[in-house]
Amino acid sequence: MEIVKALGLFVVTALAEIIGCYLPYLWLKKNASVWLLIPAAVSLALFVWLLSLHPTASGRVYAAYGGVYVATxxxxxxxxxxxxxxxxxxxxxxxxxxxxxxxxxxxxRG
Structure with a gap:
């Protein structure tokens, strides 16, 4: 069950990172409003906070997160x-x- 929770948290974390990067992309490449940078910054701050919620060493979290990020x-x-x-x-x-x-x-595992 712990792995299912971790996977769900990784997916939410990946979405926060992607949204945080996608909104500035819209501003830079698609002439969207500069105001999109505010929710982008909030989304990236959420991304960092979500990564900190995992109960193991940060390097292992980042390595495991990478696989989920690719799929997401x-x-x-x-x-x-x-x-x-x-x-x-x-x-x-x-x-x-x-x-x-x-x-x-x-x-x-332990």
Whole structure:
């Protein structure tokens, strides 16, 4: 159950990071309002805070988070950017998530 909670927290953390980076992208590349920088900053602050909630060493958290970030970013690509995912996207995300699972299983067992 602890791993399920950690995975959920990683997904929410990834969304906070992606949103925090996507809003400035909209401002810089799509001529959106400069006011988007305020929620972007809040989202990035939320991202940092969420990473601090994991009960293990920060380096292990960052390493495991990376796998979830890759998968979440590809889902963002598919759902928000409306770019179809290819076979290599799915394989790459699967490999990243397997790496995350190995890190979590090996490091958070005891």
């Amino acid at each position: 970013a590809l889902l963002w690509l598919w759902k928000v950017d409306r770019v179809p995912l290819g076979t290599t996207d799915v394989i790459g995300a699967s490999v990243a998530l397997c790496g995350m699972a190995i890190i979590v299983w090996g490091g958070w």
